[in-house]
Amino acid sequence: MRARYPDVFDRPASARLATPAMIVAAFAILIYGLVDLDFSPSRFFAGLSQLGWIGLMMIPPDPGSSLPVYLKALGETLSIALLGTTLAAIFALPVSLLAARNVVASNILRFPVRRVLDSIRGVDTLIWALVWINVVGLGPFAGVLAIAVADFGAFGKLFSEAIEGADQKQVEGIRASGGSALHEIRFGLLPQVLPVIAGQVLYFIESNTRSATIIGIVGAGGIGLQLAEQIRVLEWQKVSFLILMILVAVAAIDFISGKLRFAIIGRRAVA
Amino acid sequence: MTVAVSILPEQQLAVLNAAYRQAVARRRWRLFLGTVVFAAALLLAAVGAEVNLRTLFTYFGNFVSYFDRILTLDSGQRVWTDVGEWLWGWRKWLKMLAETLLISYVGTLIGATFAFVLNFFAAENTSPAPWLRFVVRRLLEFARTVPGIVFALVFVIAFGLGPMAGVLAIAIHSTGALGKLFSEIVENADMKPVEGIRSTGASWLSCMRFAVVPQVTAGYASYALLRFEINVREASVMGFVGAGGIGQELVVAIRKFYYSDVSAILLTIIVTVFVIDITTGWLRGRLFGKEARA
Numbered sequence: 001m002r003a004r005y006p007d008v009f010d011r012p013a014s015a016r017l018a019t020p021a022m023i024v025a026a027f028a029i030l031i032y033g034l035v036d037l038d039f040s041p042s043r044f045f046a047g048l049s050q051l052g053w054i055g056l057m058m059i060p061p062d063p064g065s066s067l068p069v070y071l072k073a074l075g076e077t078l079s080i081a082l083l084g085t086t087l088a089a090i091f092a093l094p095v096s097l098l099a100a101r102n103v104v105a106s107n108i109l110r111f112p113v114r115r116v117l118d119s120i121r122g123v124d125t126l127i128w129a130l131v132w133i134n135v136v137g138l139g140p141f142a143g144v145l146a147i148a149v150a151d152f153g154a155f156g157k158l159f160s161e162a163i164e165g166a167d168q169k170q171v172e173g174i175r176a177s178g179g180s181a182l183h184e185i186r187f188g189l190l191p192q193v194l195p196v197i198a199g200q201v202l203y204f205i206e207s208n209t210r211s212a213t214i215i216g217i218v219g220a221g222g223i224g225l226q227l228a229e230q231i232r233v234l235e236w237q238k239v240s241f242l243i244l245m246i247l248v249a250v251a252a253i254d255f256i257s258g259k260l261r262f263a264i265i266g267r268r269a270v271a
Numbered sequence: 272m273t274v275a276v277s278i279l280p281e282q283q284l285a286v287l288n289a290a291y292r293q294a295v296a297r298r299r300w301r302l303f304l305g306t307v308v309f310a311a312a313l314l315l316a317a318v319g320a321e322v323n324l325r326t327l328f329t330y331f332g333n334f335v336s337y338f339d340r341i342l343t344l345d346s347g348q349r350v351w352t353d354v355g356e357w358l359w360g361w362r363k364w365l366k367m368l369a370e371t372l373l374i375s376y377v378g379t380l381i382g383a384t385f386a387f388v389l390n391f392f393a394a395e396n397t398s399p400a401p402w403l404r405f406v407v408r409r410l411l412e413f414a415r416t417v418p419g420i421v422f423a424l425v426f427v428i429a430f431g432l433g434p435m436a437g438v439l440a441i442a443i444h445s446t447g448a449l450g451k452l453f454s455e456i457v458e459n460a461d462m463k464p465v466e467g468i469r470s471t472g473a474s475w476l477s478c479m480r481f482a483v484v485p486q487v488t489a490g491y492a493s494y495a496l497l498r499f500e501i502n503v504r505e506a507s508v509m510g511f512v513g514a515g516g517i518g519q520e521l522v523v524a525i526r527k528f529y530y531s532d533v534s535a536i537l538l539t540i541i542v543t544v545f546v547i548d549i550t551t552g553w554l555r556g557r558l559f560g561k562e563a564r565a
Contacts (some may be wrong), residue, residue: 026380033377037370037434037515048429054429079319086313122544123537126420128506130525135333140320145327214418218511218522221320224421228512231424239425243417250416 039164058240068244070226074249076140077222080215081208084147089201092152096159097185102168113156120153125211127222147208147215158200159193166192198264202230202257209253275351280366341534357534364520369537370434371516372547374509375502378438382392382445383495386411390444390453391479397457397465399475407450415447419505423514434515441509456490457483492558503547507540 063070097103099113129146136142171188179187216224223242230238342349344356351357358364389407391397396494398404419440426436464482473481509520516542524532 030377030380033373033438036373037377037438039435039438043430043435047426047435050429051426054425073318076321079316082316083320092426118545119541122426122504122541124508125538126503126511127521131337131520132334134525135337136326136330141322141326144320144322151359161557191290210418214420217420217424226422227421231421231428234428247416268509 009069052194052234057236061241062237063241063245064235064238066226066238070223070245071224073216073226074245077212077216077224078209078249078253080140080143080147080220080222081205081212082170084144084155084212085151085201085205086207087144087148088151088155088204089197091148092155093157093197095152096156096163098162099156100163102164102166102171103185114160117153117156117199121157122153123150125215126218129215129218133219138219138221143212143215143220146220147212149205150211151208152244154204155200158195158253162193162196163189165196195264199261202264206250206253206257209250284319289433332527340530341537344531357531360520360532361539362459364517364536366540367510367517368543370375371506371509372543373504375433375441375499375506378441378506379445379495379499379502381438381442383491383498385442385446385451386453387491389450391483394457396460396462397479397483411450412448413447414443414449417444419444420454420508420512423509424512427513432513434509436441437506437509437514437516440514441506444505445498445502445550449494452494453487453491456487456494460486489536489558493553493555496555500525500547500551501545504544507544 005058043095095117097114099110099117101110104110127144128150131143132142132145132149136145166189170192174184174188212222212224214224215229216222216226217228223246227239227242227246228243325392344353346353346356354519381474389411392399392403392407393411395404398407420444423436423440426439430436454509460483463487468482484563506516507521508517509519510516510520511522513519517536521533521536521540523529
């Protein structure tokens with residue numbers, strides 16, 4: 001055995017050293033980074049004790065007298081997420097057809113569409129929010145548009161992948177019976193991909209509730225605005241209450257959209 | 272080959288037809304109801320988000336002209352006619368970009384390390400005690416549900432302005448996200464090696480070390496790389512709240528209307544994100560082969 005499989009018994013030193021070397025290298029960069037980014041232990045521990053105080057001051061969570069304001073802000077956040085995601089999905093569907101290999105065969109058309117989608121996705125939602133604030137002014141409307149644009153990039157990619165994964169047999173069948181290109185898409189592709197797309201949209205509404213909570217930090221409406229304000233004026237009890245509200249809202253949306261997803265695409269497809 | 276289609280007698284057919292029509296009608300009715308509910312929710316949301324189509328149409332020109340403006344230099348020329356002038360601050364920006372990358376790297380690695388330690392307690396098949404699993408899971412859930420930038424806001428107050436707050440925020444968020452993904456990998460791992468090692472009288476720690484870890488490291492590394500990609504994007508906005516990186520430059524440029532700077536910084540961010548996406552994709556492919564990615 002030993003003679004026949006020498007590699008198994010005596011691995012060359014290079015193979016044995018590769019993993020530890022990589023780990024050492026990874027942590028060497030980490031140490032360098034910590035030094036370069038001013039991580040002095042004294043500062044760290046001073047900050048930790050400060051953080052401990054903040055934590056203590058957060059208890060008990062208390063909205064004071066502004067509970068109605070917060071509830072309204074939370075409603076605003078949910079509205080932003082729902083509207084933004086829906087808008088993005090509506091606009092992304094036709095574009096994703098252009099980006100799918102099995103619909104648009106020519107590389108020349110597909111390549112720029114994909115790169116545009118990539119560029120949109122490379123820019124964070126918060127940056128889009130800042131841009132839209134310049135256009136339509138402060139407020140939740142800018143948030144809706146920011147989420148719509150940012151998700152447009154993500155949906156375009158996801159939808160086109162779903163379309164590329166679809167079975168071509170149905171499309172061929174429709175072509176064989178004399179259907180036009182639009183018929184092929186409408187009756188061959190869409191019935192296959194719609195459930196997948198619906199699942200993804202629901203998932204994004206869920207994750208956008210999270211993004212929508214933060215775009216308020218730059219002034220695009222919703223509960224993030226309240227949160228950033230209360231953090232800046234050091235009202236820690238209100239901060240913890242707001243964080244709790246966000247947690248509860250996200251959990252509720254998770255639960256509801258999970259149920260809906262099961263209803264739309266069936267239990268098996270999700271798992 | 273011809274196949275004879277058997278035609279059912281009229282009576283039997285009528286029953287089946289009726290059942291079919293009823294089923295279709297029920298489906299249509301449900302679809303209609305769903306659409307109505309959804310439309311109502313959208314309408315409600317439009318009111319809640321103060322959507323004003325008139326504002327949109329009045330200002331849509333602004334959106335287009337905004338891009339026009341950020342692509343114009345102070346001298347009135349297009350940016351690409353004078354690249355040197357457009358990217359005048361590239362030394363500073365590259366430095367900030369490097370800081371952004373370092374923030375996300377350090378944050379991801381710290382987060383991945385914590386997630387690595389915690390995920391064995393969170394996974395159903397390896398957790399030593401149910402109460403421990405419950406506690407760790409809630410902890411991870413908290414860490415990933417609170418947005419990273421909120422942590423950054425709080426940390427800026429506790430640790431002072433600068434990249435430290437950004438790193439810690441990203442580390443905590445990554446711990447939460449990776450901890451969940453890691454524990455899902457562990458739950459899918461084969462338990463036979465664990466039984467084998469436990470039968471030799473080994474402790475819980477050695478069971479994890481010798482039976483679970485060798486099975487899951489490839490998946491861990493793959494997810495950690497993916498997280499790094501996401502964190503680069505996240506770190507690019509940490510500067511908005513004063514937590515270091517290129518975001519600081521960007522927010523200043525946007526707020527002070529230095530139009531051509533906005534497009535230049537955006538360009539550097541987009542290019543960096545591209546490069547990172549491609550590199551990590553290539554690295555994942557090389558490290559784990561095609562099948563490990565699926």
